[in-house]
Amino acid sequence: MATSTEILTALADYQVQCNGNQRLRKMQRDWTKLIHFVAKETGEGFTMDVVKGEITGFRAGLDGTPDVVVTARSEDLCDMFWGDLNPSQKYLRGEIQVKASTEDVMRLDAITMIIWPEA
Amino acid sequence: MTELRKKIRLRTVVSAGAGLALATVSYTSNMQVASYMPGDSGWMAIVIAGLVSFLAAFCFAELVGMFPTAAGIKLFIERAFSEKAALVFATVYMTISVAVVGAETFILSSVLATAFPIPRIFWIFFFLIVIALINIRGITMAGLTQDITTYTMFAALIGLSVYALIKNDFQLVTPLSPGGGMGMAQAVAIGVFLYLGFEWVTPLAEETTDFKLIPRGMFGAIILLGLSYALFNIAMTSTVSKAVLTKSPIPHVLFGQALFGKAGIMVMMIMSILASVTTFNAGVMTASRFVYAMARDRALPKVFSNLHPTYATPWPAIVALLAVSTVVSLVVHFTGQYKVLIFLGAAVECMIYVVMGASVIGLRKRRPELQRVFKVPFGWAVPVAVVIIYGLLFALIFVPDPANPSDAHAQMLALAALGAVFVLTFGYVFWIVPALRAKYEAEARKRQKRRPGRPTTAGAAPQ
Numbered sequence: 001m002a003t004s005t006e007i008l009t010a011l012a013d014y015q016v017q018c019n020g021n022q023r024l025r026k027m028q029r030d031w032t033k034l035i036h037f038v039a040k041e042t043g044e045g046f047t048m049d050v051v052k053g054e055i056t057g058f059r060a061g062l063d064g065t066p067d068v069v070v071t072a073r074s075e076d077l078c079d080m081f082w083g084d085l086n087p088s089q090k091y092l093r094g095e096i097q098v099k100a101s102t103e104d105v106m107r108l109d110a111i112t113m114i115i116w117p118e119a
Numbered sequence: 120m121t122e123l124r125k126k127i128r129l130r131t132v133v134s135a136g137a138g139l140a141l142a143t144v145s146y147t148s149n150m151q152v153a154s155y156m157p158g159d160s161g162w163m164a165i166v167i168a169g170l171v172s173f174l175a176a177f178c179f180a181e182l183v184g185m186f187p188t189a190a191g192i193k194l195f196i197e198r199a200f201s202e203k204a205a206l207v208f209a210t211v212y213m214t215i216s217v218a219v220v221g222a223e224t225f226i227l228s229s230v231l232a233t234a235f236p237i238p239r240i241f242w243i244f245f246f247l248i249v250i251a252l253i254n255i256r257g258i259t260m261a262g263l264t265q266d267i268t269t270y271t272m273f274a275a276l277i278g279l280s281v282y283a284l285i286k287n288d289f290q291l292v293t294p295l296s297p298g299g300g301m302g303m304a305q306a307v308a309i310g311v312f313l314y315l316g317f318e319w320v321t322p323l324a325e326e327t328t329d330f331k332l333i334p335r336g337m338f339g340a341i342i343l344l345g346l347s348y349a350l351f352n353i354a355m356t357s358t359v360s361k362a363v364l365t366k367s368p369i370p371h372v373l374f375g376q377a378l379f380g381k382a383g384i385m386v387m388m389i390m391s392i393l394a395s396v397t398t399f400n401a402g403v404m405t406a407s408r409f410v411y412a413m414a415r416d417r418a419l420p421k422v423f424s425n426l427h428p429t430y431a432t433p434w435p436a437i438v439a440l441l442a443v444s445t446v447v448s449l450v451v452h453f454t455g456q457y458k459v460l461i462f463l464g465a466a467v468e469c470m471i472y473v474v475m476g477a478s479v480i481g482l483r484k485r486r487p488e489l490q491r492v493f494k495v496p497f498g499w500a501v502p503v504a505v506v507i508i509y510g511l512l513f514a515l516i517f518v519p520d521p522a523n524p525s526d527a528h529a530q531m532l533a534l535a536a537l538g539a540v541f542v543l544t545f546g547y548v549f550w551i552v553p554a555l556r557a558k559y560e561a562e563a564r565k566r567q568k569r570r571p572g573r574p575t576t577a578g579a580a581p582q
Contacts, residue, residue, distance in 0.1 A: 010570070013569075023428060026428060026429065027426065027427075027428055027429065027430075027431045028431065031431075065122065065123070066122075066123060067123065068123075069123065078570065079570060082568075082569045082570035083569050084568045084569055084570050086415065088412060088415030088416055089415070089416050089417075091188070092193065092194065092412055092415075092416050093194070093197070094186050094188060094194050094198065097187070097188065098188070098325065099123055099187075099325045099326070100123070100325060100326070101325075101326055102322060102404075102408060103257065103259065105325075106408065106411070106431065106432075106433075107431050109415065110426050110431050113415070113424060113426065114426070117421075118562060118563065118566050
């Protein structure tokens with residue numbers, strides 16, 4: 001089970017990877033969303049702000065009304081943010097749940113696809 | 120529990136389900152149903168097909184309640200049976216759905232060729248290119264636009280039907296005659312095709328205010344479709360000779376022409392374009408996301424997981440699907456065998472309902488502990504009934520009817536096409552997918568893990 005600190009560390013790396021990827025920034029330039037991540041087994045939540053494709057902030061706790069809610073095991077969240085896990089496979093097996101429009105689900109997966117195409 | 124900002128309401132769930140099912144090919148299928156029933160009694164088969172669809176909707180509702188995900192059908196089958204079974208059935212279902220898009224293009228191009236003196240083949244390419252651009256651009260119909268378009272189409276359909284019946288003084292020929300049992304059963308089997316698409320609203324479960332809106336929305340869509348189709352069926356057969364209607368790929372245009380002359384053709388053309396665009400777009404969008412997901416799941420070559428650099432849409436998947444649709448449209452254009460796709464679509468719809476009924480049964484046995492937000496009432500009766508009824512309807516689609524000898528050839532071609540798709544899919548799933556996965560997993564194992572404190576390799580393989 002990943003701790004809150006581990007997830008926040010992973011999120012910090014994720015932010016650097018996303019914001020530093022020009023291709024992703026161009027692709028997601030119209031994408032402004034508030035995203036909640038929920039760790040299934042602990043119930044801990046994390047909030048991420050995406051403004052025009054840039055991750056402008058993240059924090060522990062569930063703030064505001066989200067556009068996207070991702071629920072997964074804490075280990076999967078951590079591995080996903082580090083790029084060690086293909087979230088599509090977990091999603092297709094029902095192990096990662098995403099509450100969002102079809103387009104937002106796609107865009108969320110696109111992030112991993114663009115940053116770590118080999119994952 | 121954290122709740123979404125944007126939520127879909129019942130009105131939109133109904134309009135999405137009904138809008139997806141109402142396509143231009145629905146008018147042609149409607150007359151196909153009529154050809155198996157005496158006089159003006161085709162509506163009876165449509166209503167029965169709608170009632171049977173309720174049973175299938177119950178099964179979908181239980182499954183979506185357990186797994187509210189856009190991965191939908193594939194995930195239900197995988198959890199109830201196996202991943203290979205899921206890949207086979209989901210792929211066959213998607214392939215035939217894309218082929219039906221090809222049939223839809225052919226029918227729509229026939230309507231446009233009637234309205235404008237431009238060859239049909241031009242319209243086929245024109246529409247497929249437009250749909251490709253719309254999908255690659257990622258344009259989707261927003262909830263309110265979808266609601267307005269769909270409800271306007273249904274209001275027009277019902278209004279035209281009532282007008283035609285009043286104009287004809289309700290002079291109907293045997294409107295209450297079920298005829299022979301076999302003809303009736305076959306008409307119901309084909310009638311199932313008219314409802315194809317109502318279940319595509321299940322991915323909306325992730326966006327609704329309350330999960331219960333999904334079953335209610337499916338039931339609402341079936342009622343709206345059943346009422347409109349049944350009325351339109353009676354109105355058409357009481358206005359134009361059934362023999363003429365059943366031989367034409369564009370019976371609704373003949374009906375419009377009989378009612379209002381040239382203006383009627385234009386009205387039907389507008390209704391066809393609206394019906395086709397909603398169905399096309401949703402069909403191609405759903406199928407292309409499925410292809411993308413398969414590629415991300417390493418069940419298809421990586422190229423299909425490429426995204427458009429500006430619009431984040433899976434453009435190679437969209438282009439590939441539309442290439443398949445173009446081939447199907449051209450084959451239909453040159454052979455005139457559009458009925459094959461009606462039989463094929465109806466058969467695959469029956470097949471997937473059988474599999475959904477079996478999935479409900481399988482999951483109740485294998486995973487009784489799973490929380491079911493919605494449980495089909497009356498215990499095992501409904502899922503078992505779904506398996507039996509749709510299994511029989513599936514078989515009946517391919518049984519030649521002495522009253523419709525001209526359809527026998529199309530029925531056999533549909534059976535052969537379905538068999539071929541199954542064989543190819545089996546081969547792909549059992550031989551090519553394992554090889555693809557082995558290749559990609561070997562690549563993934565070579566990759567260093569990034570998470571600190573983890574082994575340096577072999578993390579990205581599927582678990």
